[in-house]
Amino acid sequence: MTVITQSIKFDRDVFRRLFSALTVACCIVPATVHAVGTPAGTAIENTASVSFSISGTPASVNSNTSTLAVAEIIDVSVTLQSPTVSATSGATGVPLVFLLTNIGNSSEAFSLSGDSVLVGDDFDPIPSTTYVYIDSDGSGDLSGGDTAYVSGSNDPVLAADASIGIILVNDMPGGLADGLAGRSELTVAALTGTGTPGTVFAGLGTGGVDAVIGTTTAEGAIFGQYIIGDISVSAVKSQSVSDSFGGTQPVPGAEITYQIIVTAAGSGTAVGAVFADMIPSDTTYLGGSLSLNTVGLSDVADADAGSYSTTPSAAVSVALGDLTAADGPQTIEFIVTID
Amino acid sequence: MLFRSVLTRTSLAIVIAGVSTGVLAQESERGCIELKTEALVEESYLDDTGQLATRRIAAEKVVPGDEVVWQITALNVCEAPVAEVAITNPVPLQMIYVGDTAFGNRTQLSFSLDGGEFTTPDALRVAEFDGDSRLARAEEYKHVRWLLEGALEPAAILVVGYNARVL
Numbered sequence: 001m002t003v004i005t006q007s008i009k010f011d012r013d014v015f016r017r018l019f020s021a022l023t024v025a026c027c028i029v030p031a032t033v034h035a036v037g038t039p040a041g042t043a044i045e046n047t048a049s050v051s052f053s054i055s056g057t058p059a060s061v062n063s064n065t066s067t068l069a070v071a072e073i074i075d076v077s078v079t080l081q082s083p084t085v086s087a088t089s090g091a092t093g094v095p096l097v098f099l100l101t102n103i104g105n106s107s108e109a110f111s112l113s114g115d116s117v118l119v120g121d122d123f124d125p126i127p128s129t130t131y132v133y134i135d136s137d138g139s140g141d142l143s144g145g146d147t148a149y150v151s152g153s154n155d156p157v158l159a160a161d162a163s164i165g166i167i168l169v170n171d172m173p174g175g176l177a178d179g180l181a182g183r184s185e186l187t188v189a190a191l192t193g194t195g196t197p198g199t200v201f202a203g204l205g206t207g208g209v210d211a212v213i214g215t216t217t218a219e220g221a222i223f224g225q226y227i228i229g230d231i232s233v234s235a236v237k238s239q240s241v242s243d244s245f246g247g248t249q250p251v252p253g254a255e256i257t258y259q260i261i262v263t264a265a266g267s268g269t270a271v272g273a274v275f276a277d278m279i280p281s282d283t284t285y286l287g288g289s290l291s292l293n294t295v296g297l298s299d300v301a302d303a304d305a306g307s308y309s310t311t312p313s314a315a316v317s318v319a320l321g322d323l324t325a326a327d328g329p330q331t332i333e334f335i336v337t338i339d
Numbered sequence: 340m341l342f343r344s345v346l347t348r349t350s351l352a353i354v355i356a357g358v359s360t361g362v363l364a365q366e367s368e369r370g371c372i373e374l375k376t377e378a379l380v381e382e383s384y385l386d387d388t389g390q391l392a393t394r395r396i397a398a399e400k401v402v403p404g405d406e407v408v409w410q411i412t413a414l415n416v417c418e419a420p421v422a423e424v425a426i427t428n429p430v431p432l433q434m435i436y437v438g439d440t441a442f443g444n445r446t447q448l449s450f451s452l453d454g455g456e457f458t459t460p461d462a463l464r465v466a467e468f469d470g471d472s473r474l475a476r477a478e479e480y481k482h483v484r485w486l487l488e489g490a491l492e493p494a495a496i497l498v499v500g501y502n503a504r505v506l
Contacts, residue, residue: 037505044505054419064375
């Protein structure tokens with residue numbers, strides 16, 4: 001089965017900031033926008049006031065100023081950028097592209113590791129001599145400007161909300177039949193520490209504030225998949241905003257229409273292709289808005305190709321079946337409302 | 340502890356009042372209410388009977404997404420009642436108000452989007468570009484106000500507050 005996943009997360013301010021850029025770069029690459037919180041070390045101040053009268057004479061006073069220190073929260077997101085990579089048996093240096101994003105609220109360094117011996121696939125890809133690359137030139141693929149990763153030497157340091165591409169490179173064993181699948185997994189971990197959400201690393205945050213592990217446990221892992229054959233499946237995602245004022249501002253209540261075009265290229269068949277996409281945080285899926293090639297799909301998991309589920313997290317899914325190049329582009333659309 | 344110190348100062352002022360009544364009357368008018376703002380968080384604990392309970396403790400550190408209780412305490416430190424007591428608190432810029440969390444006994448609650456006009460949630464509206472308007476959402480409230488019904492008697496305490504979430 002070919003699983004195509006996309007992930008877009010954002011907060012309203014970040015989305016607003018990035019929206020114009022996204023529209024210019026429309027549809028070239030799947031956009032990934034993440035929420036960033038109040039920066040670590042920020043002092044949140046609050047002063048109340050009271051007005052009153054005594055014997056008919058008005059007066060007012062202020063309270064003390066109460067100050068809250070914002071600690072560092074360590075969270076990370078790692079997503080797969082290469083939906084499924086088609087490779088011929090015996091091919092060497094085949095990249096899988098991931099995107100590592102610091103979704104905490106301060107700068108953080110991350111360690112990287114790969115694993116190509118996984119259960120659930122048909123064969124084990126063979127790690128290339130240089131297994132992990134950092135997409136230093138931001139090309140979105142393995143290229144001459146990329147840097148070989150050396151643990152403890154050039155661990156990527158990302159500012160809050162910053163992302164960087166990470167590439168795992170594998171060789172394909174010889175003698176494999178078309179259609180067989182092999183997986184390779186990237187694991188990332190914050191160097192300050194990992195653990196259950198809420199774990200505190202006293203004084204280890206930026207500027208000496210406490211660092212707290214967020215909901216992601218400060219580590220993440222995701223695998224990509226090679227399919228033996230000469231077919232590749234790509235997905236291009238774009239979005240448009242429609243607010244209730246007739247404009248395109250991403251304000252609460254505005255609707256975002258996502259369009260994803262999935263295309264198979266090359267020879268062979270992408271078996272059991274499934275498109276899955278998480279509903280971005282701070283948005284709500286608009287029931288009944290899912291469609292495939294302009295044909296509406298029901299939200300429940302039933303005979304048609306589409307479904308919407310809320311567990312483990314809100315997501316839409318479209319079963320595209322066995323895709324070949326002859327099927328042409330498959331256009332998926334759905335709508336979310338900004339909370 | 341803070342209030343005890345205030346009461347001590349007030350008592351001293353009363354003693355001296357015989358010397359300079361007019362000046363101290365003005366002082367009294369300005370400072371008849373002592374106002375304190377605190378940031379609290381709720382924590383679970385086992386009480387004396389072994390039952391799980393919650394209590395509010397001082398917030399030591401927060402991270403984005405945390406919910407904080409802003410508690411404001413007003414104490415009348417004068418010997419006369421004060422009237423028209425209205426406590427106002429702007430929601431900190433780095434936080435959003437959490438809907439339906441404002442509290443305060445014997446108070447009329449109102450909100451504002453700009454610190455100018457205060458009104459009840461069912462009348463707080465946001466203008467839209469097409470000339471229409473809609474009810475403001477709780478997270479859009481920028482100021483909270485509590486108007487005490489009746490007077491705040493000497494030594495009486497008024498406690499109000501609300502929850503806000505760190506952005």
